[in-house]
Amino acid sequence: MSEAHRPSRDTLGLATRVKALAVADPVLDLERRKPLLTSRDWGGYQMEELALTAIDTVTLKMDFEDGARHEDVVTAVIRVAELQMPARGLDEHTDVARWILDSLVNVGTVDRDFSHMYGLVLDGTYVSHEFSFKLLREVVGPDGRPRLRASNEAIAMLVGAVDIDIASEQVAADAKLEALVRRGRLADAHRAAEMALRRTVQYAEYIRTRLEGMRRDVRSVDWVRDVRRIQTEALEHIEDRINAESVIKDNLVRMMDNSTEEATPAQAAELIAILEKCLRRHATLQANLQEVGEKFRAEQERQIFVPPPSRSYVDLAHQLLDPVLELSLRQAFPLLEGFAGAATPPRRPAVVYLPDLITGLMTLPDEQDSEDGLIIEPEFGGAEDAPVFSDDQYTAVxxxxxxxxGIRLSALLKAARRPGSCNTDHLLALQVLGLFGAPRHDAEHRTTLAALADNEELDDEVFAGNDLLVVRSPIVNGLEGEA
Known part of the structure; x- marks a missing residue:
């Protein structure tokens, strides 16, 4: 095999690094898009720092069951924006924060995904793949209001890695923190502790995502192969992390008690506060994992063992459409409204965003496949359209x-209904109605024939409305005379 066709050992490494760059690109793109906002002068803001602040806030505020509130994230970004541009007002800082948040959620796109192309060499052939990811996701909170959750890719960007084993990285983060504390380098240990906290959040999000499939469809997961294995591995990992972080916390407490320097107790207290957050999150995740078996059985009972509801199907064409077409609009509307209310199941309203709604309404429908067998192309014959009214009827009218x-429509209708004339009165009514909207000019006799409405009601057994008055008036100097 030649060197050109031999698979490279670094192919997987290249793809991983390309993904890491792709995840960072939406954040870096904020700085590139900033000058394009011609109506706003936001030149002094560092958009990458504000974006990382937003992701960091969502990461630290979300837990296993709930996410971060929009207003909390906006408030955190506003604080950093005020430090960057203290001379600007609160309204501008708020606009910047909301623009950052909308950009990270990718508001304005259909699926709100960011995408990037990367390649892998398989059997000597370069194959392109699409890497789709989200940074911040909007979900419905327990109270029905929108919440924000940070994706694994967003958290990985905070800690500087993509496509790695999260549990192994969490072990490494705790080991690094323990080594720094043991050597007394508390300033460096503070950064390592923050990274360990983010790894804790990332691991919890990883477990929550893996178990989410059980809630959607319990038949899509296997208890022994999927759920119980994840539960066992995660509980063992969490127990190790709790033990390791408890040891680090005890070492910091002893360091605070034995230190004579003023800075060391304060730094150790900050590290202890971070470790306590990690321990609380581990305890919450552990409690949720211990309830996985009970939740799995409950989902089985809800999704499988509950018998399907018995219902009778409605033939929409014969039982609904045909009878409704025989009714007037006033009679049919209450019946249709009642059917729609009964046929539509109740559901909790989803979070609706105006930009997505407008985009969906303005998107053109997909073109139908011409080869679809369900679409029958109509065949038109060569028959000519038969006229509704005959020449004799036009002559009579x-x-x-x-x-x-100066004669009324009622009198004309009576004259048109002579014996043997069929539908001549309909043609006459149409012609008089046309004269009401567009008078007829007779250039030869210099007259205008028009129909006028004077609020006289038409008394007729076939037609209803105004009894129009047909008048003929002369044209004087190109203008119509008074009727």
């Missing part, structure tokens, strides 16, 4: 209108 002057 024109004869009546030629003699009309």
């Amino acid at each position: 024109e004869s009546l209108l030629a003699r009309a002057d």
Whole structure:
């Protein structure tokens, strides 16, 4: 095999690093898009720092069951924006924070995914793949209001790695923290403790995502192969982390008691506070994992063992459409409204965002596949359209209108209904109605034939409305005379 066609050992490493760059690109793109906002002068803001502040806030505030509130994230970004540009007002800082948050959620796209292309060499062939990811996701909170959750990719960007084993990285983070504390380098240990906290959040999100499939469809997961294995591995990992972090915390407490320097107790107290957050999150995750078996059985009972509801199906065409078409609009509307209310199941309203709604309404429908067998192309024959009214009827109506002057529509209709004339009165009514909207000019006799409405009600057994008055008026100097 030649060198050109031999699979590279670094192919997987290249793909991982490309993904890491792709995850960072939406954050870096904020700084590139900033000058394009011509109506706003935001040149002094460092958008990457504000974006990382937003992701960091969501990461630390979300837990296993709930996410971060929008207003909390906006408030945190505003505090950093005020430090960057203290001369600007609160309204501008708020606009910047909301723009940052919308950009990280990727508001304005259909699926709100960011995407990037990368390649892998398989059997000597370079194959392109699409890497789709989210940074911040909007979900529905327990109270029905929107919440924010940081994705694994966003948390990985905070700690500087993508596509790695999270549990192994968490072990490494705790080991690094323990080594720094043991050597007394508390300033460096503070940064390591923050990274360990983020790894704790990332691991909890990883476990929550893996177990989410059970809630959607319990038949898609296997208890022995999927759920119980995840539960066992995660509980063992959490127990190790709790023991390791408890040891680090005890070492910091002893360091605080034995230190004579003023800075060391304060630094140790900050580290202890971070470790206590890690321990609380581990305890919460441990409690949720211990309830996985009970939740799995409850989901089985809810999804599988509950018999399907018995219902009778409705033939929409024969039982609904045909009878409704025979009713008037006033009679049909309450019936249709009642059917729609009964046929539509109740559900909790989803979070609706105006930009997505407008985009969906303005998107053109997909073109139908011309090869779809369900679509039958109509075949038109060569038959000509038969006229509704005959030439004799047109002649009779024109004869009546030629003699009309100051006569009402009711009188014309009676004259048109002579024996043997079928539908001539309909043609006459149409012609008079046309004269009401567009008078007819006779250039030869310099007259205008028009129909006027004077609020006289038409008394007729077929037609209803105004009894129009057909008048003929002369044209004087190019203008119509008064009727």
